[in-house]
Amino acid sequence: xxxxxxxxxxxxxxxxxxxxxxxxxxxxxxxxxxxxxxxxxxxxxxxxxxxxxxxxxxxxxxxxxxxxxxxxxxxxxxxxxxxxxxxxxxxxxxxxxxxxxxxxxxxxxxxxxxxxxxxxxxxxxxxxxxxx
Numbered sequence: 001x002x003x004x005x006x007x008x009x010x011x012x013x014x015x016x017x018x019x020x021x022x023x024x025x026x027x028x029x030x031x032x033x034x035x036x037x038x039x040x041x042x043x044x045x046x047x048x049x050x051x052x053x054x055x056x057x058x059x060x061x062x063x064x065x066x067x068x069x070x071x072x073x074x075x076x077x078x079x080x081x082x083x084x085x086x087x088x089x090x091x092x093x094x095x096x097x098x099x100x101x102x103x104x105x106x107x108x109x110x111x112x113x114x115x116x117x118x119x120x121x122x123x124x125x126x127x128x129x130x131x132x
Contacts, residue, residue, distance in 0.1 A: 034080075036090045036100030040067035043101045047071045050079035050092065050115060053123035060113075060129045062104045069101040079120065083113045083129060108132040 048070055049056045062068055072081050072090040074097075081090040083102065090100035104111075108131050115125040 034089065034091055036098055037088055037102055039069045039099060039101030040103055043067035043069035045069045045071055045099070047073070048081060048090075048127075049073050049075060050081070050125075051075040052077060053115075053120055053125040055081070055113070055115075055125065055127040058127045060127065062129060062131050064104065064106050064108055064131055066131075067101060067103050069099055071097060071099045073097040078117055079115050079125075080117060081113055082116045083111050085111055086129075088113070104129065104131045 044062075044066060046060055046068055048060075050072060051074075060068075070081050070088070070090045072079065072092045074092045074094055077094045079092055081100070082088065086102045086104065088100065088102035090098055092098040111129040111131070113127045113129055114121040
């Protein structure tokens, strides 16, 4: 019995860490993630669904200089949408929707968007913004 428990301990600890991370506020502010970035005027709306632990769509395409409004919907727990290089942030509570926006910049390139809730990015919650 002890040998069986010792064999299962790493998997049980991993599940516990993910579960606790989903419940924590991660130090991001009152709603667990902080304020969403302001939506630029004339922004094109892109609907994004967040589910543990993936985004749909996994890839977003945009034109250089384009303004985007990310309408983020959570199907389960708190999530957010972050692109560090573009100061993009959209925060959403469990089972809710929220919108935040940003300009993609004038240069073609690729950016990674991710969920900054502790444990989510580490579990693979990332996507790609392709500007070109």
